[in-house]
Amino acid sequence: MLNMSFTQETWSLQQILLAFLVCVIAVKYIKMRWAARSLPPGPTPLPLIGNLWALQFKLHPKTLRKIAVSYGDIYTLWLGHTPLVVLSGCRSVRNGLISHSEELSGRPVDGLMQALTNERGIGSTNGHTWKQQRRFGLMTLRNLGLGKRGLESRIQEEAQCLVESLAAKNGEPVNPSDLIVHAVANVISAVVFGHRFSIEDPTFQEMVRCNGCIVTNLGTAWGRIYDAFPWLMRYVPGPHQSSFAAMAYLTTFIKKEIKLHELNGPNEQPQDLIEYYLAQIAKTKLEPDTTFDEANMIQMVIDLFIAGTETTATSLQWALLYMVAFPEIQNFFSKGKWIVTLTEKVQEELDTVLDGSQLAYYEDKKRLPFTNAVIHEVQRYGNIASVGMLRSCIRKVTVNGYQLEKNTMVLPNLDSVLHDQHQWETPYKFNPNHFLDKNGNFCTSEAFLPFSAGHRVCLGEQLARFELFIFFTTLLHRFNIELPEGITEVNTKYVFKMTLQPHPYEICAVPR
Numbered sequence: 001m002l003n004m005s006f007t008q009e010t011w012s013l014q015q016i017l018l019a020f021l022v023c024v025i026a027v028k029y030i031k032m033r034w035a036a037r038s039l040p041p042g043p044t045p046l047p048l049i050g051n052l053w054a055l056q057f058k059l060h061p062k063t064l065r066k067i068a069v070s071y072g073d074i075y076t077l078w079l080g081h082t083p084l085v086v087l088s089g090c091r092s093v094r095n096g097l098i099s100h101s102e103e104l105s106g107r108p109v110d111g112l113m114q115a116l117t118n119e120r121g122i123g124s125t126n127g128h129t130w131k132q133q134r135r136f137g138l139m140t141l142r143n144l145g146l147g148k149r150g151l152e153s154r155i156q157e158e159a160q161c162l163v164e165s166l167a168a169k170n171g172e173p174v175n176p177s178d179l180i181v182h183a184v185a186n187v188i189s190a191v192v193f194g195h196r197f198s199i200e201d202p203t204f205q206e207m208v209r210c211n212g213c214i215v216t217n218l219g220t221a222w223g224r225i226y227d228a229f230p231w232l233m234r235y236v237p238g239p240h241q242s243s244f245a246a247m248a249y250l251t252t253f254i255k256k257e258i259k260l261h262e263l264n265g266p267n268e269q270p271q272d273l274i275e276y277y278l279a280q281i282a283k284t285k286l287e288p289d290t291t292f293d294e295a296n297m298i299q300m301v302i303d304l305f306i307a308g309t310e311t312t313a314t315s316l317q318w319a320l321l322y323m324v325a326f327p328e329i330q331n332f333f334s335k336g337k338w339i340v341t342l343t344e345k346v347q348e349e350l351d352t353v354l355d356g357s358q359l360a361y362y363e364d365k366k367r368l369p370f371t372n373a374v375i376h377e378v379q380r381y382g383n384i385a386s387v388g389m390l391r392s393c394i395r396k397v398t399v400n401g402y403q404l405e406k407n408t409m410v411l412p413n414l415d416s417v418l419h420d421q422h423q424w425e426t427p428y429k430f431n432p433n434h435f436l437d438k439n440g441n442f443c444t445s446e447a448f449l450p451f452s453a454g455h456r457v458c459l460g461e462q463l464a465r466f467e468l469f470i471f472f473t474t475l476l477h478r479f480n481i482e483l484p485e486g487i488t489e490v491n492t493k494y495v496f497k498m499t500l501q502p503h504p505y506e507i508c509a510v511p512r
Helices: 002-036 061-071 090-099 112-117 127-143 149-167 177-192 202-218 221-228 241-264 273-284 294-325 342-354 362-367 369-382 414-418 461-478
Strands: 074-079 082-087 332-334 337-339 397-399 402-404 409-412 479-482 494-496 500-502 508-511
Touching: 002 074, 002 082, 061 074, 061 082, 061 414, 074 221, 082 090, 090 409, 090 414, 112 202, 112 221, 112 241, 112 294, 127 273, 127 294, 149 177, 149 461, 149 508, 177 202, 177 273, 177 294, 177 461, 202 221, 202 241, 202 294, 241 273, 241 294, 273 294, 294 342, 294 369, 294 461, 294 479, 294 500, 342 362, 342 369, 342 461, 342 479, 362 369, 362 461, 369 461, 461 479
Parallel strands: 082 409
Antiparallel strands: 074 082, 332 337, 397 402, 479 508, 494 500
């Protein structure tokens, strides 16, 4: 009798808890639908998970493209109970990023990225911290020679190291991915640490691996679920937890580098970002509103290392792949013969302009319109940054006729700009003519926004442009890029991560 009573009480308690849970979900759903009245239209969300199921828990460019067909150039998605306003197409995105640059300069305060960075550094901070850190980062890059021959020579040195690594393969098939990643990572290592690493250095290899781990997890379904339910996911086991381990490794390594810099003492003229930052800490230590401390320094180094490696290395991987994937993109008549390959056209221009020199300088791009057009088309067609990074409104703002409240998340979809059919003649085909006028002169487009725009434009944009140009021209000037014997085509579809990366492939870099 007692057991029956206990069972009935337990069952009643379960019913009460279930009813309470249903009521909470129902109330939240009603609130969500009520809030949706003032937001742009979008697909109907489900209780609790919003549109995550329809999105397959990813902000995939193809999915966002299909939704835009139904709902137009501004629409709302729900990540759980949090609305995300998506801007689609060149006109809509430029309106958000440029016309309302300041209002849309925030970052969401919850999510996986914020949990990883503890809202430090540059990439995920807001307000006073972000302004101080970004201003310092830009100033330091300029002081270290960005845009000058000093930093350019470092890039050229790494390009020569990459050439030597490829030449050592003697034209045999090789996957260039690791060689490219390590070369690019060494450029940013020289900037932040003041020295490069051997490609065989296990510490350096682990840093690169951690870098890739963080980038991968930020773009996965686990990352989206974390963004929607941060209060739950920080305790749930899963692949996303490896990002925290990777961040801890990078933090520990950078602390050791900082300690070495402190032991060596300050230089009269700082040689890397850590030296500049240590000097800035000392300079501002008595200022009450300073944000310059070791924690922000560590995160700034990580931000620059991740961003400075991932996008440039991935762009170069796509560039070499496209050289063999689209060999007969068009025919050109030059020097009395038909040039039928993309690579030959680039090489002919390089041979003519460089005139025997082994090195190209960034200023040479003015005399290399076709090569410059190819590099820009790699960035447009490859769409490395995918849809870009989430932003948030720092105050109430009206965008495309809709009033968005403070802290509303906004996604300016960069993919929709780089493939806008109203801006590009052949948006889904690789075509360097997108950046050439009828006379063969280089020309750009307002829809070329691979680095985003406005207040949150990529901090390392100029460095990335230098690296892409120097690495690409050096490789094409020294090698013929060919497919291995017996291979007639390659996979040009992408692997969806935080960035869009090529599937593994092999090429033969045959010395010219």
